[in-house]
Structures are given as structure tokens and as C-alpha cells.
Amino acid sequence: MIKEWLSRLEDEYQIDILFACEAGSRAWNIESATSDHDVRFIYRHRDMKNYLALRKAPDVLDWTSPYDATGFDIYKTLDLILKSNPGIYESAFSPAVYMAAEPFTSELKGFIRNEYSPFSLYKHYQSLRTRNLKEVQKKVFNASRQKQLIHAVRAELISSGILLFKEISSPFEMIRAAEIHQPELFEGYQLLASTKRNNQLLSEEQADSIIHLLAASYEYNELGEELSKKQPSLDLMEQWLREILGIL
Template sequence: MNRIEDMLTTIELTHKVKILYACEAGSRAYGFATEDSDYDIRFIYVAPLNNYLSLWKKEDTITQQDDMYDIQGWDIKKALLLAGKSNPSLYEWMLSPIVYRELDFAMLSLKDTVLKDYSSKVLAFHYANMAKNNLQAWSKKNVASHLVHAVRASLMLEQVIHHEPVTLELEVLIKKSKTFTKEDLSHLFSLKTGEEITDKPHIPQLFTKVSTFIHAAEESLILLKEGTVNRNMLEDLFFQQLGIEGE
């Protein structure tokens, strides 16, 4: 944790920004990491005021990568604009169980609106497409990560459809699932780590289970709510972080 905190502090000093929130967004957040898993660190930051008043568009993303750390941050304006569109990545950042920098107090209403007012329809179509794309990739390449992502997307979709309290952790999602089982998760983890799977027919069965679930779920997606994200609140948050008043 100290290593990550040092990296975040270095980013702040180098780019002259303030990090408002930072979390884990990959397999570690899902509770599905192996010894070789890297860290997928995501954050939201605010830049100096003159960046937002400049005549020219400034960069709104900060990235830093090496073999162990994949770090990406969004400028507060970018994050809030995407919140207004029910962006799925931001949704997952707010759900992450691993937080490196707690959400700035003034930004707590962002998390509240993301988890309560987001468009279920946008999220559901995102996870349905993610599952289908990864199933296609698995069929062509037979790479374990594609089947992992297909199952994870299906579990997230199941959660969105049923309007249940949300989480990213796969074990919790499995316990709540009416489609997938703990045995499915166990086989999936063995596949990811390269272990020999004794029940070899189980993987094709899991593929079929995801395909069947997505096909059945698609009919209900159109009926999901569009969402009611309060854009005035998002703009107020933006002005507050810049230290200025709105209209």
C-alpha cells in the first residue's frame, strides 16, 4: 500500500494535480487475482484552475504503466461528464472494495448518484455486449481471460437486471446468482491459473450457460430504466472543486 501511495503522491507532484479518489479496478477488486496479477489503479483528479480556463484543450487523462502497475486517472470534468452518461467504468470505480484514496468529502454525492441514479439500461447493455464479445473471443482464441470476463459480465448483468445491492466481488455475486454456482467459479479460477481441470466437460458447459443466460436476458434489457442522473448536481460538484460558484 505504501508503494501505491508513494506513486499517487508522485503523480500529484509531477502533474500538479490533486487526487480526489483512487481505487483498484481489476482482478484484485473482483477477488480473482493470482500471484501474477498486476495492479489496475484508477483515480479521479482535479487540475489547477487555469487548465479549465485555457484557450486550448488540456489533457484530461493521466496514465502510467509498467509490468506490475497499470495506472489511469481521469480529470474531474471528464469523470463528471461520463457520470452524466452512466459510464460503466466509473460505476465500477465507485463499487471497488479496495480504495487507496478515500473519496473527497465534497464528492460523496457523486458516489451516491452513480449507485442510485445510473441508467440500468446503459449498464445492462454494456455487460451483455461484454459477455458476448468475450464469448466470441474465447471461441476463437481459447484464452482463459475471455471466459473469465464473459462470466463476470454475466454476473454483473444479472445483478443489474434484478436491481439488487451491487458489488464487484465474484464470490458475493456467485452467492446471489440464480444462474452460476460456486463450482463454476472454482473451475474458472483453475482455468485462469493454468491448473489441470479434471472435469473437462465443465468448461464447454459454462460457455453454454453464459450463452443461454445472455440470450434469455436480452429480451428484458429494453424494459430497464433510463436513469435520472442530476446534471445540475454534477455541475455544482465541478464548480466546488474549482473553488468557484455556479449560476
């Protein structure tokens, strides 16, 4: 149904969707029976005049019905890639893909692996981890705090994976790799995911145990300064943009 809906959007808005995926809980396999769909996609306008007009065509398209969906124009997408944007990173490697034009999809993943800044991504996930952990620690544990704890643990597993491998790969692979190098925290994440899928709540004892493990992992933070601080190549991105738009 979602793929058919996206195809209708292409005709209605005269765009080509180059990549579309599920984000949010369904991408992370923590959705419950009542979870909404959270669709993300990348598009280009079919009429190149849209890129030459003084009044630019929309570079972001949003819907709340029938699905929660957001689409980024290719210019917007490449601008975000230049900033090592974590949202584009997570979407590119989503296991739930609805549309994937080639060679665009393979090139997208390749650019992220080769051009993203490991340091920038690491700092993002460490900040996400720290912010959510503080919220969980200072308030009564409930469904909202459980969601924040999931975000905090996931961010820690991804950031520690970046630190361990010193390169960019799928965030979903980073989490799976944590079963080896952070087994206790990985087990805690699996427990959180299972509890969330079943619309349940961890006991305070279970939550405290995971919070303790997460707080103890903070010692890794200083090592992040050794990660590569390179930024994506503007020349490569501009060349790729011309290829995508077919104006070489």
C-alpha cells in the same frame, strides 16, 4: 508503495487525487502471482487557471511504469458519468482503494447509484457477455479463451443482478448476490477465479459446462427493455462540479 507513488504524482503534476483504486484482476480477486497492478484515479488541477486557459491542461494522464496507471481529470470523469460509463462504475466500487477523499468518494458512489442508467449498464454487460461468449465458443479453449470466459460470466452475473434489483449497486455485490439467484453460474465463476489465480487452465469438460450455463442464460435479455432508461441530470452534475472546484 502505490499510495506513496500517487502522492509524488500530486506534487509533480500539481493535482489533487480525489480517488484512486486498483482495477483489473486485482480488483476482481483473480490475480495470479505475476499479475501487474492496474491503477485508476480521479484528479483535479490545483490551479483553477488550468480550467480557464485556451490550451487546456491534460484531462487524461497515463503511465506504464512503475505501474499501469490512468488518471482522469474531474471534467473528464463527470463527462463519463453523464454517459453511465461502466469503467467509472467499476472503479468507484473497487474493494482495493488507495486514496479516497471525502465527501467526494461517497458522493461519487451516490451519483452512480442514483443517476446512472440501469438500462445502459445492462446493455453494456449483456454485449460484453455475448461478444466474449461467441469468441469462446468458436475457438480452441486455452488461456486466452479462459480469460474471455471469465469476462463473459462476470458480465452475465452483473447484468442479471441489475435486472433482478432494477437499480444500480456495487458490481462486486451483484456477483455475491448471484450465489442465491444464479448458484450454478456463480459456482462456475468461483471455479474460474480460483483456476486463474493459480495460473491453471480448466479442463474442456469444466469449460463446456460453464459455457452451456452461460448460453442458457440468454433468455433474460428481452426483460432488460423494462429497465429505467433515465440519463444522469446535467444540472446536478454541474452543481457537483462547482462544489468540487470550490467555485460556488
